[in-house]
Amino acid sequence: MPISREYLIKRLLLLALVVVGVLVITFVITRVIPARPEFLWAGPHATEEQLKRARQELHLDEPIHVQLYYYLLDFFKGNWGVSWRTRTPILNDLFTALPATLELVIIAFLLASLIGIPLGIYSALKYGGLADQVIRVLTVLGASMPVFWVALIFQTVVGTWTKLLPASGRVDDYLAYETGFKPVTGFYLLDSLIQGNLPVFIDVLKHVIMPALVLAIYPLSLSSRMSRSLMIEVLNENYVRSLEVWGIPKRTILLKYALRNVIVPVIASLGLSFGYTLIGAFMVELIFVWPGLGYYAGMSLLSYDYPAIIGVVVLVALFYSFINLIVDLIHAWLDPRVRL
Amino acid sequence: MVALVIVIIVGVVAYYVVTPPGGPTTTTPTTTPPPTKMIIYASLSEMTTADPSTEFSNSVMWLPLVYEPLLWYDPITDTFIPALATNYSSSEDGLVWTFTIRRGAVFHDGTPVTSQAVKLSIERTIALGQGAAFIWDPVESIETPDNYTVVFRLKYPAALDKIAATAYAAYIFSPKVVEYAGASNLTDPKVADWFNSGKEAGSGPYKMVKWDPENEVVFEKFADWWGWRLADYPMKSDNAPDVFKIRIIKDAVTQETLLLSGAIDIAMYVPLENIEQHQRNPNLQVVFKPSFQNLIMLINVKKPPLDNVLVRRAIAHAVPYEDIVTVARNGLARVASGPVPYGMWGHFDNLTFKYNLSLARELLTQAGYPSGINRTLILTYTAGDIYEARTAQLIKSSLAQLGIDVEVRPLSWEEQWALAQRGWEDPNAAQDFLIFYWWPDVVSPFTYLYNMFHNASKIFNLCYYENPDFNALIEEAVTLEGIDEARALQLYYMAQKILHDDVPAVPLWDMIDLRIARAGIGNLDKAINPAYPTVVFAQVLDVRR
C-alpha cells in the first residue's frame, strides 16, 4: 500500500515536534528544576571564574525563553556539553558507544522476535492444552523477571562459576591485538567478517550470546504474549470460522489468512518492545561490561556525571522516536486497513 | 524441515564455540606478528590531563612510565634511585644542590636529555604555578654551568632530593614541545593543549601511542631508553612488556570479573571480600603494600553546631573505627592515628580516638545537645567508591544512636568539591561532613597538614580550619626537614596534637594497598611504590607469556 506524501510529511513534522518536545522536557529538567544549574555544568575543579563563565555560557541570567532558545540551538549545533570525566564532548562519546549497543540490541531483538512470535502463535493454536499452559507460564515469568537480576545470575553461573562463556566484555583484547583486528563500522561481528578474521568473529559471538539472550528475555515474553492473544483473536474471527466450515484445510487458513493478520499488529507492537529492550540494555551492558550507551549511561549515573546522563537520555529518546516512526511506516505499508 | 535446518545451524555454531580460537580449521594469517607481550592494567578513574607540569591527579598512574624525574624515591628503604640524575650533592646549609645529569638519555623524539631541558622543564612548572608546582617553592634559581650539571639555589633549606623525586610536577620533558605545539614559548597555552591532545615528550621507558582518557591509554616500549642497556639498573627488567595498556573500568566488580576472565592482567580494585579466595587461586597473585593513602572525614567547623569543639569531639568518639575497617575494607586497612599515615616519617601512634558512645553522649550533653542535634547533617562522599559508601553508612548508623541524623549523599567528585568550595563564602551552604582520600605529593607530613588544615590552602582545606599557631608550627617544620630532622619531627607532633584536640577532621583509616594480577607476571612487588600511588612500574615487570 503506497504511503501518500502528505502522510509522510505529516509524520516527519510530528517527529520534529517530538524532538523539540524531548529537548524542552530535558531543558526543564536540567535548567529549571535545579537550583544552581551552573554547578551541574561546570567542568572539573571549577573555579569561581569558571562558574561565572558557565553562567554566561548557559545564559542563566537571562529570561527563560532566551535560555531555551540557546539550549535548542546548542543541541542542533552538536554542542551537547562536555562530560565531566573527560574533556571530550559528550556527542563524540555517544557516537563511539552507539554501534556497540546497536549490535547487542539488534541481536537481542532478533532473538526475541524470531523465537517469541512463533512461540506465541503455536501457543494460540494449542489453546488450552498443556503446551499452551507451559508457554504461558514461562512467558509470564519472563515478563516478571528484573533484567538486572537475571543478568547477574547468568553471569555468575555461566560466566564465573562454570566458565562456559566469557563473563564480560565484547572481545578478547589479546586475540584482537594479535590478529590485528581493527574496528571499522563499530559492529564487531561485521568488522571481523569483513577482515576475514574468523577467530575474532567467533570470540565476539561467544561474548555477545549471553548478554543478548538475557536482554531478549523480556521482549521475547512480551512478543510471545502479544502474538498469542492476537492469534486467538484472529482465529475467532467469523471469517476464519467460515473458512473452516467451508472445508479449507487448516494449514492454508493459517498461512494465507490468519498469519497475515497477526504479523502486522505484532510488528506494530514491536516498537514498544524495542523501548523496553533499549532500557534493558542499560543494565545488561553495565553488568556484562559491554561498552555501549548503556554502559556509558550506567557509569555516568554511578559517578553522577550529570551532563553525560542528559546527553544519553536525549540521544536514546530521539533514537526511539525515530525507530517508532519507521515501525509505524512499515505497519502502515503492510496493513491495507490503514487509510492514509 | 525447519527443525532440520535449525539443528544443522546449531550444530555448526556449537562446533565453532567448542573449538578454541586458532583451532585446526582456522587459517592463520600469512604474516604472523611476533608474539607481543601486553599487560593490561585497570584504572578505576578516567585519566585526567597529560601535562607533566600541571597534572596533579589520576594521570600519575602513567606519567612515571613516559616521563622521568631526576630521582626516584623508595620510602620503605628511605633510599633514592637515580633516574635522569646519576648523582647529587648538597651544601652544608642545605641551600645549594648540585645534580649530575645522565649521559645517553634521550627523549622519545631523539633529542638528548641535557641540563637545559631539566632547567626549562622545572621553570615551566614553576611559572605555570598549577597542580603541585608549589613543591618547588624553596627554589630561588636554577643554573646550568654545563650540559650535564644542574645547580639549584634555594631561598630556604629544604630536602630537594625528596622534592625532585615527587610523583607530580617533577618530570622532565623535551623543550622542543614549543616547536611541536607551534607556540611562542613554554608557558604558551598551546603547549598545554598539545600535551592534552594526547602527545608526549618524555624520556621514559614507554611511549604513549593512544590517548583515550576515558577508555584506555596505550603505551609501547621505547627501544632507545637508556635503562634497557644498563645491566644492573634496579628499575628495569629484561622481560618488560612490549605494550602496556591502562583501561578505565569504573567499578570494582567489573575489574574483578575481567581479571578472572583474563581480559585484564592487573587490577587494583576488587571486592575485598573475595581476596582470600583469590589468594588461594593458583592463577592469581595478590600483593600487599603499605600505602600512604588515607581516608579522612573533614568537618565543616564553621557551620553550627559543628563549630562547637565539644560536638566535634563527641563525633570523633562516635565513629566505629574498627568496624569500619572490617566492613569497608574487609580488614585491609589500619585505623588511622592522626592525619599522617602509618609508615611515613611523621606518623605517631597515640593520636587515635576511642570508640565510646557514652563518652560521646557526655560530650554532647556538655555541649548543650543532650538528646542529639535537631537538623539533618549532610555527609558527602565520592559516588562509585564502595569503601567510602560503606564507611558513610556505618558512621550514619553510629551517629544515629546519639540522636544525630545524617543524610549520606554520594556526589561526583566535581560536585562534592564545588559544594564544599561554596563554604568559604557561606559555610551554611556547604556540607557538614566530607569524606575523601588524601595521598602525598612530596613524601612528607607537610602535604597532609598543609593542604587540609592551613587556611591559605583554600582548595583542599574543606573544613575551613584557621589556626595561626598550627600554621606557624608546620611552616617551621617543613624548612627544618632537610637540616634538623629531630626538631622537625617534634614540631610536626605538636601540630598534630593541636588537630587532635580541635578535631577539624576525623582521620578514618590508612589504606593498605593491593594489586591482584595473573600469576605469570613477575616482580609485581617491586613495581609498586607507595610514593607513587596507583602506579605499576611496567618497566620493572617480568613477563613471560
Add this chain to the structure above:
Amino acid sequence: MSEFRLYLSLMRRNPVYLTGLIIVSSFVLIGLIAPYILTRPGDAWGITYDVSKRLMPPSLEYPFGTDEYGRDLFNRVLLGTRFSLMIGVGVVALSLAIGIPVGLVAGYVGGKVGTALMRVTDMFLAFPPLLLAIALAATFGRGLLNTILALSLSWWPWYSRLVYLQVSSVRNLPYVDAARVIGISEVRIMFRHVLPNSLTPVITQATLDTGSAILEASALSFLGVGVPPPTPEWGLLVSSGWHLISKAWWISFFPGLALIVTVLGFNLLGDAVKELMDPRLRNLLSMRRV
C-alpha cells in the same frame, strides 16, 4: 452478580490465575503489616549491624543469610515488601491523579485544546519506558518520594491517553447529548456522567501496572538513582549484593526472587482480569468443556 460467579469459575478452572490472586493478596497483606512482624527490626531498617555475623550463608537462624554489615536479609526483604507496596501504590495513584484530568479535559473539550494536550502527552511518550524516570531521578536525587515522583511523571501519559480515547467516544453518546439538552452544565456532565463510564479500563490497567511500577522502581534503585541505603528496597538490595555475588550470592538472589514472585502475581492477576473482560474469550470459556 454473574460477573463475580464467572470470575470465580475462572479462578477455579485455572489454578494459575488463582495463584496470581493469592500472591497479590499476600503481598498487600505483608506490605501492610511488615513493620509489626519483624523479628529483627534494627537490621531491617538498617540501624543496627553486627560485624561478627557478616556474610553468613542461609541457615535456620538466618533463612536468607546475612549481608556485609551482618544484617539479617530475611527481615530486610520482608520490610522491603512495605516499600514496594508504597512505591507501587504511590506511583499508580500519582500517575492517575495527573493523567486522568489531562485526558478528561483533552477528550471532553476536544478541539485545539484537546489536540495540544495530546501533543504534550505524545512528547512524554516519545521517551522509552524508564528513560525519563532515570533523567528525573538523577535530577531530583535519591529518595523514596523522589523515586515515586520521577516514575509518576513518566507514567501519567499512558493513562492520559487511555482516558482521552475513552472520553472522546463516550461524550458523543446519546445520553450525554440528552443531558446537555436538559440543561445540565458541561462541567457536571463531564464529572458525573462521562468520567465514571470512562474509568473502568483505566482503573483496571492501573491496578495491574502496580507490578510494573515496582519493577521499574527496583531498576532505578539498582542504578543508584532510586531510594538511598539503608532502605531495604528490593532493587537496592540486589545491587548491594552485586559486588559479592560470586561469594555471597544470597544477598542479590533472594530480593530478586521476591521481585519476581510479586510481579508475577500482578501479571497473572492481570491476565485473569483481561480474560474476564474480553467478551470473545468469555464465549470461549463458557463454551469449552474441560
